[in-house]
Amino acid sequence: MFSCFNRNSKPQAAKSFRSQLRKPNRKGTSTVECALCLVVLIPIIFGTLESCAGYLVKQSLSVCAYESVRAGVGRGTTNADILTRTSQILEFRNVSLGEASTTEFAEPGDEYGIFLITRDGLAVEDLDALDPITVRIVAPSDENATPVFKHLLNRKIEASATMVREFDKPIGNITVD
Template sequence: MTQMTPVRRARAHARRGTAIVEFAVCLPLLALLVFGTIEAASRIFLKQTLSISAYEAARQAIRVGSTTESSKASGDAILAARKVKGSKVTFAPTDITNASRGELIKVSVSAPTKDNSQVLGKFIADKTITATVVMVKE
């Protein structure tokens, strides 16, 4: 078995110190990258959920005999299934029951990012994401 000389021991100790310093510098950057990726994916998921909800509400709204309440319930069901908090579904015109055939029905669904954030909601500025769908009444 070979013994480490004092010079080799000093080099090994210096390399260990270098590794600790590199780790201390890289760890915050790595954590920021991981949490930022999670937050970006969360916002993409929220935007996609709002788009699907607006589409489903609009699809229900353009049907013959549909009401504003049933259309809103259709959009809210998607939002509830995906646990979106603080969402708001709006229609233009506000009462689609009396909309005539060929009239444009506009559905907007919005939600705040702070309430729906997975990780960094307390540290990132709150914004409202909105998805809008326009369809023609049947």
């Protein structure tokens, strides 16, 4: 009979006010949020990809230098053995040295290439036991990375490894096969 005394009924003014509090007017908010987040996320994603590509080339050069010098420290090895091993690994890992040759060592004034550093510039076969051999590889970043923001362009990526020459002759009564 009297609706104001009915426990189940609610005043109309209070109901409409509460429904307005529960459903805020957010038309277009998600579009703006998406636009703002994409502006931040896209450079982070592509920057990460660019950095990883540069690190991959650096790691490839490090592995190549290590394996190349390892091929050259054994008994009876020559400069050609080092070059052959270096060329194989660079080709396998798709690393380019630009215009530098992979069939001969670079000269000291060259910008890119494979550098062999030995005592007094001697050939590997002329070195004595325990003489250090260093292989240094320098590659351009332009041809090896996939730069998105051109951050890695016009840079040198280089790696080197040094080991000592192994003994050519047996020592004392010990024979090495």
